[in-house]
Amino acid sequence: MTLSKRKTLAVVLATHNEATNIERCLKAIQALADEVIVVDGASTDATVQLAKQRGAKVIETTNKPIFHINKQLAIEAAQSDWILQLDADEVVDATLLKAIDQLLSEESPKSAFWIKRKNYFLGAFLTKGGQYPDPVIRLFKKGKAYLPQKSVHEQMVVEGEVSQIDGHLLHYNAPTFKRYLTNANRYTSLTAQELFNQKVKLSWGNDLKYLVIKPLMTGVTLFMRHRGYQDGFRGLVFALFSGLHHALAYMKLGDLYRKAGHARRH
Structure with missing residues (x-):
């Protein structure tokens, strides 16, 4: 053989x-x-x-x-x-x-x-x-x-x-919450740039979507549907801040529009 x-x-x-x-x-x-x-x-x-x-x-x-x-x-x-x-x-x-x-x-x-x-x-x-x-x-x-x-x-x-x-x-x-926030800052900036490239507008509808609906849906889904509660306090914090990713990225999208001189809301 x-x-x-x-x-x-x-x-x-x-x-x-x-x-x-x-x-x-x-x-x-x-x-x-x-x-x-x-x-x-x-x-x-x-x-x-x-x-x-x-x-x-x-x-x-x-x-x-x-x-x-x-x-x-x-x-x-x-x-x-x-x-x-x-x-x-x-x-x-x-x-x-x-x-x-x-x-x-x-x-x-x-x-x-x-x-x-x-x-x-x-x-x-x-x-x-x-x-x-x-x-x-x-x-x-x-x-x-x-x-x-x-x-x-x-x-x-x-x-x-x-x-x-x-x-x-x-x-x-x-390994630390400080490192988590550093990573989150970087990734929300990248997500904001993707939203900008996709021409996602600043509007009342998107305010509701990105600042309220998506954060709530993400947090509840991770904590309840995917049983994040079984990880206790860590699971709660992770679900909460994962939801906030959408809101932070959307706020940074506003920064990008203002920098580009297109801050008008729709």
């Missing part, structure tokens, strides 16, 4: 000021990585230095308005058979590491895999409120997946069959 040649793995990241996270992220997967590609968007901390110390090939560029642009640059720079695209605040757990190791020794007909995520918020991982299993496509064959780079909320586009792999990504995106 002829044994198939073991496949190679590239770990790719886009970073911006991730010195507090990058080492933990790379250390967890380094044993399986044949290459590590980091596209850094003008970090002002030690991200680049720390990534290089972990053996990464670092491509330095600007910090793009849509972060997926730099993620796609990292994907395109990879040369390995399989690509694992990570965020710097994510960590591969032991079960996922073992599953990827097994995959690299096989001839898989799949083009890509969903990976479940555990999202860390206010001291623990959320289990409800739409935050688990939070599957994301992050592991794929080279040339079989890409990011459209049009929206902050987009998923990977895959050519071929997608399956699910065992294990989790541990997502430490909000």
Whole structure:
């Protein structure tokens, strides 16, 4: 019997000021990585230095308005058979590491895999409120997946069959509430820009929609329908501030219209 040649793995990241996270992220997967590609968007901390110390090939560029642009640059720079695209605040757990190791020794007909995520918020991982299993496509064959780079909320586009792999990504995106608010500020700004590009108007109807209806519906849906109440206080805070995302983005949309000299309400 002829044994198939073991496949190679590239770990790719886009970073911006991730010195507090990058080492933990790379250390967890380094044993399986044949290459590590980091596209850094003008970090002002030690991200680049720390990534290089972990053996990464670092491509330095600007910090793009849509972060997926730099993620796609990292994907395109990879040369390995399989690509694992990570965020710097994510960590591969032991079960996922073992599953990827097994995959690299096989001839898989799949083009890509969903990976479940555990999202860390206010001291623990959320289990409800739409935050688990939070599957994301992050592991794929080279040339079989890409990011459209049009929206902050987009998923990977895959050519071929997608399956699910065992294990989790541990997502430490909000280790503190301060960090959560920093992330929320960035994402609401990106959402506001998308609304501006879509020509969403400032009107009484949209005031009601974005300031009242969408926040209430989002909060109630996450807390009640998706059982965020089972996460207790953390579930309540997450549902509340997830709803406020719509209101904050809409208020920032007003800033964009005023900056453009088109603040007239409809």
